[in-house]
Amino acid sequence: TAGITQAPTSQILAAGRSMTLRCTQDMRHNAMYWYRQDLGLGLRLIHYSNTAGTTGKGEVPDGYSVSRANTDDFPLTLASAVPSQTSVYFCASRRTENTEAFFGQGTRLTVV
């Protein structure tokens, strides 16, 4: 089934450790995004990428980094996790502006 795959689905991480959340899409969408969702409410943009080789900062980029080596993959790395990064992380992609955003199933991350 075409779409976006995130891994892992959940993770418990010790504070200070690093971790990479994986995101892969097979729709050949140019734009990809990482969001975090706290308390089951709004999504906040962490980083985005308009096309392979380019990335940009969103609303809450501190403590996170991304790369976009090719069209399909957009990993999110936490270099040194802190408890405030406990959240549900969603990866999304869009073909162009004004088109639908498609989401992965999310990664539930708990930093202890």
Next chain:
Amino acid sequence: TQLLEQSPQFLSIQEGENLTVYCNSSSVFSSLQWYRQEPGEGPVLLVTVVTGGEVKKLKRLTFQFGDARKDSSLHITAAQPGDTGLYLCAGPLTGNQFYFGTGTSLTVIP
């Protein structure tokens, strides 16, 4: 503070009642979208509005884009338990940044 503020944050109503959810920003958007999210899932698109003043209807749901393209509303007529979920507005800004609103959690009680 997020770019797109939604109100109310939580809404609990009886089946059959009407409701309106608001999405406001100080920024001008070329378009706004509304999504609905179920627990444990990613958001799913309901509608896209692109013209200031535009009104779109989707069965019992009516979406409006403000004339100045800074705000939008979602009106549900005769709410049903199946309408329960998290409603999110979203829109693009310069550089293809795509922002979501603060969310409105709706519970419709049978």
